[in-house]
Amino acid sequence: MAAQKNPIPLLGPAKRRNEIVGLVVLALAIVVLPFVASPSMLGIVVFAMIFALPAIGLNLLMGLAGQVSLGQAAFFAAGAYTHAILLTRYDVPGPLAAVAGVAVAMLLALLVGVPLLRLHGHYLALATLGLGFIVMILVRENDFTGRNTGIHGFSRPEVFGVSIDNNAFFLWFVAPAVLVALALAMNLTRSRTGRALSALNDSGIAAESLGVPTFRLRLGVFVLSGGLAGLGGVYYAYHVSLVSPAVAELHLSVEFLLMAVLGGLGSVWGALIGAVIVEWLGEGLRDLIPILIPGASGEVQLVGYGLALVLVILAMPGGVHQFLDSLWKRVRSTASRGRPATAQAAPADDDLADVELSVSTPVAPGEIVLEVRGLTKRYGGVVAVDDVSFDVRAGRIIGLIGPNGAGKTTCFNMISGALTPTAGEVRLFGQSIAGKHPHIAARLGLTRTFQNLQVFTSTDVRGNVYMGRYLRGRAGFVRGILGLQGHEQRRQLADADELLRAFGLDDVPQMAAGDLPFGRQRIMEVARALASEPAVLLLDEPMAGLTGAERDRLARLLRSLRTAGLTTILVEHDVGQVLSLADEVIVLDDGVVVSHGTPEHVRHDPAVIAAYLGDTATTEPASTDTVAPEAAAPEKVTIKKEAR
Incomplete structure (x- = not known):
């Protein structure tokens, strides 16, 4: 994958506040949007929110674990079909059917993840591509899934007696799930587990030498990614009141991949941004190209869609989120020009700090x-x-x-x-x-x-030494997702800071590790090993x-x-x-x-x-x-x- 991965700095109070503010602003925008957006734009946003769920999962899988999957549509279809079948054939209550849809998607991810995640790189991508084809053929050729016709005949849900029968209500219906998914993904990204996954993506052998269990963590994020895709499938089934083999087709997996890459790998916000861009390009160009080229057919519209995507990727290889983040840092750097630069030379040969x-x-x-x-x-x-x-x-x-x-x-x-x-x-x-x-x-x-x-180039000097404390932590996958590890992380960061002082690296804790001079990278690696x-x-x-x-x-x-x-x-x-x-x-x-x-x-x-x-x-x-x-x-x- 040619796209660049966004670096993940260690989380501080200011960054946490920024994330909370971002979620609050997004929630307010969702509340206001139905009153100011056109019907067509509102429809685009609704689909973008639905597709953001599998895109967030894929972003975690690719951006954190470094695993490329072309089978996200298979889990999307598993959630959608399970939900629809339980509603129509077994008259299961909607909430229970939704939970079952997510559970089946996660179970499928677990069953296929155990053998497939022993593969790496393009081998894994090809294997997950095959999974997508298998699911598509199964639902297309099986009477139980309605063959090509699919499953239909179920109505939109009701919440507190209010029928979710228009795009405005459905936007408010799907928004809580997206907000929760964003919050949980942010917690995981900044957690002990998330940092271990990122380290595995940088250097698997170095991460394992610090005690990181490669296979188990990658399987965990693969299952989580499948669950988010299944949840997206549940909302899709509710929204269109129809589930057909189209939900398992390759083009949908490619769309999810584009959303993750365009938004910015390693950035949770990037998945949402990418979903909006891809949906807007798909729908917006369908209306715009006939105006620019009268009588243009669907093929011309697809060509325009593809060209627009290529231009976006060429202009922003790290994704939209990374582009905006770099732009903001450039503005701040210009504003602070004239301040003394951070020292990069090795410290004087004095005695070691008393640590x-x-x-x-x-x-x-x-x-x-x-x-x-x-x-x-x-x-x-x-x-x-x-x-x-x-x-x-x-x-x-x-x-x-x-x-x-x-x-x-x-x-x-x-x-x-x-x-x-x-x-x-x-x-x-x-x-x-x-x-x-x-x-x-x-x-x-x-x-x-x-x-x-x-x-570990995805983090700074402090983050590298902090990774050496992995075995001294206890917070696992669940605690990481729920954000219940603040005290442990602060203690481990304090220990990392002590080592930075001992090795004379306390003048460059927030410098990108790959930017350190070679000799100081050596010192950092020794400090990281001793941190365990x-x-x-x-x-x-x-x-x-x-x-x-x-x-x-x-x-x-x-x-x-x-x-x-x-x-x-x-x-x-x-x-x-x-x-x-x-x-x-x-x-x-x-x-x-x-x-x-x-x-x-x-x-x-x-x-x-x-x-x-x-x-x-x-x-x-x-x-x-x-x-x-x-x-x-x-x-x-x-x-x-x-x-x-």
Whole structure:
């Protein structure tokens, strides 16, 4: 999908107030609109409100979970047909039939989501496209659903004895559902679950390494999206008093997709804006083109409709909402021109701030926390890692070094769960984690950083570190939707702010994470990993791109964390830093362990000298200019040790 995704800033009191004000203004506009709008415009708005419900669901699915679906019409049809069948064939009361319609749509989403969400990208889009065709054929070829004729003969509902028999009343009838859907979607977007989904969309492997369960969360938002589509189908059936196979056709799924993309992915308001635009273009051009081109046929009108959509997408690739938001920010930036810019350079090399960092470990220092036995990875005839075995004890720093291509990162990936080993076993605190998803290891207390930066670009620096607190939160899907997690979120944000101060990032908390200089992105990634309070931390070249001052800062912090009980496995090309920091060093060459022992032993091991360090390394480290002195400045960071 070429459309851009809107970034999601962390929610503050001002933003929450703005959302509430927006909902109030929308409610007032809906009340007034029937008195000022023309009948044709009122009809457009009514259909836009109905179609906004599946569009909101699709926006959550695509904008948050990053899953493209072309089968939204299938859930729309499920809700509409269930509702109509219960009304006409079983004389079920309207409210109960409506609830059943939504429930059936959600059940269908659950049943198809379990197998389909194991697919990604265009594979998922094609699979959901097939789902739409299946539902359309079933309702078209089944007597129970009325075949091509569909189901009709049911009247519009009554509310408090008032028949909803015109567009004005129906607008007021559907509006509460749309307002509630908008509010719930906003809550989900800003919630712990919503931020985890957004992080998965940015970097699935990084999010999973922080404990985010990918499949479960994506399935949850898929089911919610299907339920909103089913609710839209219920209102559609009421409005037109007819349900035919047209409600399951591909063009309707494409319309829902256009609404989400045109409005702006990741923006709840964008779904509503997109629904209004698509409906206005469809109906408005039907009236306008015959005036511009007398005698124009329906095909010409469709061409005009398509051209208008293409022009809108080209002019606003991020959607209308993002365009308006960018315009507003530009106006504010112009008004505040002349103020000093936010600092981006690294802070001065002063002592670390006096903050508390927590380390959680279930074992005493010196006990084995990680066991690696016979770890092997083959790619066809190429052996990347061959029969690697070692133990890691609590409260120690283990250095993993070797020349380029030695298999260090491959080992990391197999230990953390990002890669399934061909053979071998990995046990963390006695539990097997080999071949399991990274979030399993994260929940047991192991997290990691990455050789190639994995930054959550959809949020700011503070939001990245806040995501590291995911496992320390408890608010789930339901609490997130209902907005019942304010206290927990404030506490987690306060913890994230402490880490920002500890790592010297408190001058750029609201800067887009992708705009940070490379070295500070490295620091942010380490801070994010430590935010989860791991017992075992895997650092894959954390000092790459850092200045000398930043390296010294990180080295002092790692020593303090070791004292507090944190176990660290460090892959680093700066051999001098590894030898000065590590308690043990493991040397890989061509995927095989060639040496394992103390830094002094490894420094003088002939096998290491021959394979990696070179003849000059027999007396000095390979990188003497970056070796952090053992007598470093006293560390000011206060470290808490907590039992898991």
